[in-house]
Ligand SMILES: O=C(O)CCC(=O)C1=CC=C[C@@H](O)[C@@H]1C(=O)O
């Protein structure tokens with residue numbers, strides 16, 4: 001016997017969280033609860049403003065329609081072919097969990113995300129055991145400054161592997177200005193630079209000219225994207241909330257591995273509930289890779305499940321508004 005609920009959540013964010021052009025004051029989304037007999041499972045549906053094409057309201061409405069059909073059947077699976085990516089991800093992860101298909105163990109090693117003071121990150125990396133990987137946003141200030149900061153990290157921590165992310169902000173000239181300040185012998189300290197330029201073609205040319213490896217993130221979501229081996233490209237970033245169902249994410253991981261690319265499961269600023277499921281997906285599908293999940297620090301509260309070593313207050317699902325149930 002099936003039953004389901006849809007909860008609505010709003011979580012306060014840390015004051016400094018800026019998406020492409022706007023401050024994100026509260027994170028809004030939905031949690032779906034599926035029950036079948038004595039089994040229960042959850043999934044989070046949280047379109048990310050300025051990154052998702054759907055709004056939270058549109059996703060909530062579509063989730064409700066899907067749940068109506070799910071409830072009406074005894075054993076039919078969700079039909080996620082024409083759903084928004086955030087809805088496809090949240091429903092498919094809940095469905096998988098209900099079928100005991102999502103292993104419990106998570107990959108909680110994170111690539112620390114630096115959006116503030118670089119000195120804090122140097123300190124954190126120096127204390128990090130094992131592989132020293134960090135993610136730094138670039139493209140927000142002067143390209144020259146970004147080059148100097150990257151160079152400084154690589155000089156200060158010789159075995160560091162930086163993941164840089166320019167989110168397509170640079171013109172080819174700006175990207176060159178950045179590269180000029182990273183000494184050629186230091187370029188191997190950059191694991192990859194995500195989406196340096198406004199177009200994939202310019203990013204590929206940048207990789208070829210500078211010897212700095214790049215990774216696709218936005219490009220993975222472009223119409224007609226195909227996973228292939230290209231000179232200078234070493235990784236693809238998979239953000240399930242923006243990409244779609246668990247099956248689609250796994251297919252991307254498999255295609256990446258087949259052509260020798262690293263696949264990195266990454267957050268779209270889900271709450272701790274969704275983030276824990278991403279850590280489990282990452283451990284299951286990309287166990288040897290550090291995922292891009294260091295986004296709990298951007299929140300002021302957790303939702304239902306606790307993220308390891310996070311002291312933020314936890315809001316239980318029972319405190320949320322149930323907007324639909326059957
Ligand atoms: O990839 C990571 O390590 C963390 C996630 C992350 O950096 C982002 C998530 C969602 C939106 C953006 O603000 C940002 C990104 O640009 O990739």
Ligand SMILES: [Mg+2]
Nearest residue numbers: 165167194217
């Ligand atoms: Mg990015």
